[in-house]
Amino acid sequence: MLIKNLFKDKKNRIIIAIFITISIAILSLIKLGKQPISISNIDKIEHSIAYFFLTFSWLLALVKTKYQIYIVSICCLIYGIIIEALQATITIYRTGDYYDVIANSVGVLLAFILFSVFFYKKDTIW
Numbered sequence: 606m607l608i609k610n611l612f613k614d615k616k617n618r619i620i621i622a623i624f625i626t627i628s629i630a631i632l633s634l635i636k637l638g639k640q641p642i643s644i645s646n647i648d649k650i651e652h653s654i655a656y657f658f659l660t661f662s663w664l665l666a667l668v669k670t671k672y673q674i675y676i677v678s679i680c681c682l683i684y685g686i687i688i689e690a691l692q693a694t695i696t697i698y699r700t701g702d703y704y705d706v707i708a709n710s711v712g713v714l715l716a717f718i719l720f721s722v723f724f725y726k727k728d729t730i731w
Contacts, residue, residue: 621666
């Protein structure tokens with residue numbers, strides 16, 4: 606009930622989307638310590654989940670038309686590419702990775718599909 610009420614107000618949805626966007630940037634650009642458990646390619650799943658929530662939050666916050674679904678999704682894809690480029694250029698402890706871009710794209714695509722199928726209504730969403 607609390608989450609439903611939180612998402613009723615458009616201003617709250619925008620604040621949540623901004624928070625997720627900033628959190629992804631910070632977590633992507635800071636130096637992280639050694640992970641206690643090492644699972645091969647777990648970071649790709651983490652990328653997909655993060656970009657799913659990023660895209661889905663912005664879709665909930667902004668989209669009123671079908672056209673806007675595409676714009677928001679493309680912006681999230683571009684954001685992921687920019688973050689990977691920043692990792693490769695402005696940090697010495699992180700590296701940009703094409704596979705991370707693919708994982709980000711998978712998360713964006715899943716959010717795009719889920720939102721398009723289950724949340725988008727032809728005339729209006731909210």
